[in-house]
Amino acid sequence: MIACHECDLLQRERPVPVNGVLRCCRCRAALYRRQTGGLDRPLAYALAALALFALANAFPIVGLSVNGDLVETTLFGSVRVLYRDGMWPLAALIFVTTLLMPLLQALGIVWLLLPLRLGRRPYRADLVFRLLHVAQSWGMTEVLILGLLVALVKLAHIASVVPDIALWSFGALMLLLAAAAAAFDPRELWARLEGPPDVSRHAAAEAAAAPSAHSSAIWPASLAASASFSAPTAAGCLRCVCHDCGLLSAPLTEADDGAHRHALRCTRCGSRLHLRKPNSLARTWALLLAALVLYLPANLLPVMHTSSLFGAQKDTIMSGVVYLWTSGSWPLAVLVFIASIAVPMLKILAIGFLAASANLRSRWQPVQRARIYRAVEMVGRWSMLDIYVIAILTALVQFNALATITAGPAAIAFGAVVVLTMFAAMSFDPRLTWDTRQITHGTSS
Incomplete structure (x- = not known):
């Protein structure tokens, strides 16, 4: 038996x-x-990525x-x-997302x-696997490459741009990390680590875990997606699904109640287990409101200060979009605007909608709301552009009196908005979308 990590x-x-x-x-x-x-x-991909990572950081990106x-x-x-x-907050964010996490991703696979x-x-292996899961979520090499292209277009209007070897190395690194992530199969990894399964024991465990009324069912999609269909869930059977390795836990017992339940860990990778993410909606709303508060200064305050022989200029995010548009780079202008x-x-509106519908225990279009959640998770990182x-x-x-660009206060606010919305999406438990009635087995929202 397996349980869906999004609908349970x-x-x-x-x-x-x-x-x-x-697919579920x-x-x-x-x-x-x-x-x-x-x-x-x-x-092989990860080893090649490590070599390119060293090359990309040993030489200049651009001159x-x-x-x-x-x-x-x-x-x-x-x-x-x-x-x-x-x-320093901006420096730390860039260091983590473009240097530390890609390195950990390649090292984790090799390890x-x-x-x-x-x-x-x-x-x-359990600890390294969890670190690899985090690194894959926060490594943003592909966004960095796109940011470099936008920066090159802007720099071309200032002076002669000289692409260096690290630029091409980062491009190849992006492809290798993506290929390594796509080829990496966690199920095969754990199969190798755990050895061949005990078939009789595995079958007995599945028979004991499966709900008797649905023990042989493979739910038709049209029936399973119906809000009125009372399908057996992992939480309904007092079982937790690990969000890192996908292992379905053994049924919880009365001894697992209370404070001990919050200390449960996956027997395979050691991740924390919960029937539902603790205080999911409260944390989501808190992070979302913080992001909303910072969204205004991120767009109204200057994101860059430019000093030159012709005077000083303050640019907001929107003025940067206008500059790209008027200079003829309208595809990049549209990209940066989006x-x-x-x-x-x-993202703020979508996560707010998902959290509000979960608070109201709405049964409206759960499949569509699940798609919205996946879209939010997919596009969140691209705001780092x-x-x-x-x-x-x-x-x-940095040409002293000739021309100098420094980051403005909006840069930190905007970086905080991106991080807060990503944390908000991670804090939201998508299984709440399908909990159309209160689960009596210790669900926490």
């Missing part, structure tokens, strides 16, 4: 063709993908030439400039798979 529906595993995806028959969430190539392909003066910067150099200018390739068991202005507000543009511009445009 209990269902039996079904055979999946090579490169196929098994109720909410259509992807339960798992069957990969080809075993564990060798992601290991800017003005009147014979050449200014070059690495990604870490951009972080250092922001820190020197007093923008887990290389020992298996050599016939050994990786040390603390990523930096439209997406954050739409403007932050990376600012980092590159402030690091490169």
Whole structure:
């Protein structure tokens, strides 16, 4: 038996063709993908990514030439400039999302798979697997690449732009990390670590766990998606599904009640287990309101200060969009407008709608609300685009009296909006969308 991590529906595993995806028959969430190539392909991709990561950080990303003066910067150099200018929250955010997390992602895959390739068991595989899950959520190399392209367009109007080897290295690194993540199969990893399953014991456990009235059911999608269909859920059977490795826990007992229930951990990867995320809606609303408060200064205050021989200029996010549009780069202007202005507000509205409907225990279109939740999770990271543009511009445009760009106060506010909305989406428990009536087994909202 498996349980959907988004709607909590209990269902039996079904055979999946090579490169196929098994989806929940109720909410259509992807339960798992069957990969080809075993564990060798992601290991090869991760090793190549580590080599490119070293190359990308050893050489400058881009150079800017003005009147014979050449200014070059690495990604870490951009972080250092922001820190020197007093923008340490922004520097920390860029360091974590573009340097630390991509490195942890590649290292985590190598740490887990290389020992298996050599016939050994990786040390603390449970902890490394959890760190890998976090790194994949917060690593934003693909957004960085897009930010670099936008920055190059802006810099081309100031001086001669000289792309360096690190720019191409980061592009290749982005592709390799994406390929490693796509080829990495957690189910095969745990199958290798745990060894062949005890078939008789596994069958007995499934028979004991499955609800008797639905023990052989594979729910038709039209029936399972119906709000009036009382489908068996993991929480209804007092079982927790691990959001990191997908393992369905054994049924909770009376001894697991009270404070002990909040200390439950997955027996496989060690992640915390909950029937529902504790205080999910309260935390979601708190993070959402904080993001909404910061959204106004993020868009009204200057995000960059430019000083030159012709005077000083303060730019907001919207003025940057206007500049790109009037300079003929309208595709990038549209892209920046969507990523930096439209997406954050739409995320706030979407998460607010999901939280409000969960508070009201609405039965309206749960499948559509599940799709909204997945869309919010997918596009959330792209709002970091403007932050990376600012980092590159402030690091490169440092020509003393000739021209200097520094980050403005709105940059920190905007970065906080992005992080808060991402945390709000993570805090929201999508299973609450399907809880159309109060679950009596200790659900916390």
